[in-house]
Amino acid sequence: MEDALRKIAEHCTKGGVLIFTGAGISAESGIPTFRGPDGVWKKYDPEKVATIDAFRRDPSLYWRFFLDVRLPILKKVKPNAAHYAVTELQKDGLVSAVVTQNIDGLHQAAGTEDVLELHGSTRRFLCTRCDFRCGLQEIDRILLESFPPVCKRCGAVLRPDVVLFGEPLPAGVLEAAFEAARRSRIALSIGSSLVVYPAAFVPQ
Incomplete structure (x- = not known):
């Protein structure tokens, strides 16, 4: 595990990281x-x-x-340490894009900018x-x-x-996410089971 984490850290320090997040990143904030x-x-x-x-x-x-x-x-709910860590990586210029399946708005609450919300937001x-x-x-x-x-x-x-079940993802947001993935050097998935498509195609 330590070796794997060290390798992930090494990749992140090189920049060009696409961060892809799912419900798990917000669980610590109290969102089920x-x-x-x-x-x-x-x-x-x-x-x-x-x-x-x-x-x-x-x-x-x-x-x-x-x-x-x-x-x-x-x-x-409030952002947790993981949300703030994403913000810090972005401020350090290491993140090429932040793409989330979440609808809770906690990335923005933590200060992350230009978040691509694939499934929309329950704050709007x-x-x-x-x-x-x-x-x-x-x-x-x-x-x-x-x-x-x-x-x-x-x-x-x-x-x-x-986005409710049975509705397509907004074409503009999905295409922006795929374009961000193409520009990125590495994808880091946090808190996603990667079973909801087409969103799960983005970090792949």
Whole structure:
């Protein structure tokens, strides 16, 4: 193990590192993983609460899941040492890009810049019809007035700016991630099982 870590450190000091992160990097911050023994999907069936079809069928069910699992956590979690380590590597000029599968925004909270969020962010919300967008503070105010939350402009249902099961990844972000991978000398995967595609193709 020590030899392996030493080799990783040596590669990192040469720069050109693509850092690819998954749910495991945020577990220390108190955010539950999705697929682990105590993961979110042990309590909730993703087919019922996290697919685009389920959202369209019953937005209220999705929002109850979001308010129960995601929103309370988002308001109290903070970056951990791993997030700050990524930021320091970036400040030292050793990181070519940071690509994450996570939707928690903790890389940015730790000071990392230009993060490519493959699956979006639960700290942003958008209208399902028009171009209205808002953040966590405003969604709290809207939720006091309507459930599920609706757009102040057109009255359509709002949703977190995340990729639900059954939706494609945003083409622009995915292509930017692949381009970053092509420019990088080495890929360092942290906290990802690398089983969710096409995102898992990026560090490969």
